[in-house]
Amino acid sequence: MEENNHYDAIVIGAGPAGLTAGIYLSRAKLKALILDEGTVGGQMVLTHEIANYPGAESISGYQLANIMKKQAKSFGCVIRSNISVKRTELEGEVKSISLSDGYTYTSDSIILTPGGRSRTLGVPGEDNFKGKGISYCATCDGDFFTGKEIIAVGGGNSALEEAVSLTKYAAKVTIVHQFDHFQAFEHAIEEAKNHPKINFVMESTITAFHGNENLESVDIKNLKTGKTSNFRTDGVFIFIGYIPNTEFFKENVELNKWGEIVVKSDMSTNIKGVYAAGDSTAKKFRQVTTAVADGTIAALSASEYLRS
Numbered sequence: 001m002e003e004n005n006h007y008d009a010i011v012i013g014a015g016p017a018g019l020t021a022g023i024y025l026s027r028a029k030l031k032a033l034i035l036d037e038g039t040v041g042g043q044m045v046l047t048h049e050i051a052n053y054p055g056a057e058s059i060s061g062y063q064l065a066n067i068m069k070k071q072a073k074s075f076g077c078v079i080r081s082n083i084s085v086k087r088t089e090l091e092g093e094v095k096s097i098s099l100s101d102g103y104t105y106t107s108d109s110i111i112l113t114p115g116g117r118s119r120t121l122g123v124p125g126e127d128n129f130k131g132k133g134i135s136y137c138a139t140c141d142g143d144f145f146t147g148k149e150i151i152a153v154g155g156g157n158s159a160l161e162e163a164v165s166l167t168k169y170a171a172k173v174t175i176v177h178q179f180d181h182f183q184a185f186e187h188a189i190e191e192a193k194n195h196p197k198i199n200f201v202m203e204s205t206i207t208a209f210h211g212n213e214n215l216e217s218v219d220i221k222n223l224k225t226g227k228t229s230n231f232r233t234d235g236v237f238i239f240i241g242y243i244p245n246t247e248f249f250k251e252n253v254e255l256n257k258w259g260e261i262v263v264k265s266d267m268s269t270n271i272k273g274v275y276a277a278g279d280s281t282a283k284k285f286r287q288v289t290t291a292v293a294d295g296t297i298a299a300l301s302a303s304e305y306l307r308s
């Protein structure tokens with residue numbers, strides 16, 4: 001094993017939790033490496049505007065991610081993105097991470113920050129029209145629907161905030177939600193309800209997507225009456241939650257029934273020297289601030305473990 005492939009800590013995932021862990025570890029003069037299978041920033045880069053991150057009144061997720069990345073690197077943290085982790089050995093004093101490009105890194109501690117991904121509706125036609133009328137990211141695809149009539153599915157904070165952001169482009173946004181109430185902050189509900197371009201179809205769900213080359217219509221079932229109607233639409237944005245990216249770690253790391261990593265208050269997992277932070281862990285609220293807080297605790301706990 002090459003000496004320079006050994007780190008004090010390896011962080012898997014470069015979202016806000018992982019980047020914060022990298023900042024704290026490197027600033028404590030520990031040799032830290034962050035690995036990400038995608039681009040740096042995680043879910044933050046899908047967010048057009050973050051208005052609730054203290055100290056940055058309003059900032060794009062992409063910008064915030066770049067600042068965090070720059071900050072981590074300025075302290076000496078090494079970041080590798082667009083890599084694929086092939087194998088992990090987390091037990092034992094020396095951990096190892098092998099990548100599909102042949103690199104193997106070893107470390108004395110690991111911090112898992114793999115976050116989560118969008119949940120799909122899983123109904124007929126959804127796979128056929130992904131990118132052809134169906135999207136999971138307002139920031140990425142909103143512009144394609146300028147002047148169009150679209151549907152936003154979901155009733156949480158992301159759904160309502162993103163539906164409002166889509167009104168910058170779309171002529172009309174119909175929010176389809178399965179319950180008769182929303183699971184979002186009051187201010188997000190108010191903003192959506194008061195928006196002239198937004199209307200609501202409550203207690204309903206999409207049961208099928210139809211079209212030829214592109215999406216043209218959806219079947220919407222009223223869950224109260226059981227009646228299904230066909231609605232013409234130019235596009236559907238789906239914001240119905242996430243699935244933790246933990247499948248890869250399930251053989252070793254303790255997960256709960258939702259696939260979330262079980263952590264103690266110091267962010268330690270069931271494996272000695274292995275910590276976890278952010279959206280992939282078992283917790284109620286998932287925000288950039290909570291990911292950042294978890295990443296801080298995980299890094300400080302790992303530092304303490306390394307000192308001992």
Ligand SMILES: Cc1cc2nc3c(=O)[nH]c(=O)nc-3n(C[C@H](O)[C@H](O)[C@H](O)COP(=O)(O)OP(=O)(O)OC[C@H]3O[C@@H](n4cnc5c(N)ncnc54)[C@H](O)[C@@H]3O)c2cc1C
Nearest residue numbers: 013015016017037038042043114115116278279287288291
């Ligand atoms: C549309 C949208 C809008 C949002 N708006 C806001 C907002 O306004 N304010 C707010 O505070 N929060 C917002 N959030 C939530 C916030 O973005 C997340 O809570 C936060 O990004 C979670 O951080 P994380 O570091 O835990 O995980 P993530 O951001 O999900 O990052 C995880 C990273 O790990 C990588 N990864 C996963 N598996 C592996 C693997 N096996 N190997 C290597 N790398 C891996 C991923 O590629 C990803 O880059 C929003 C989320 C979305 C989707």
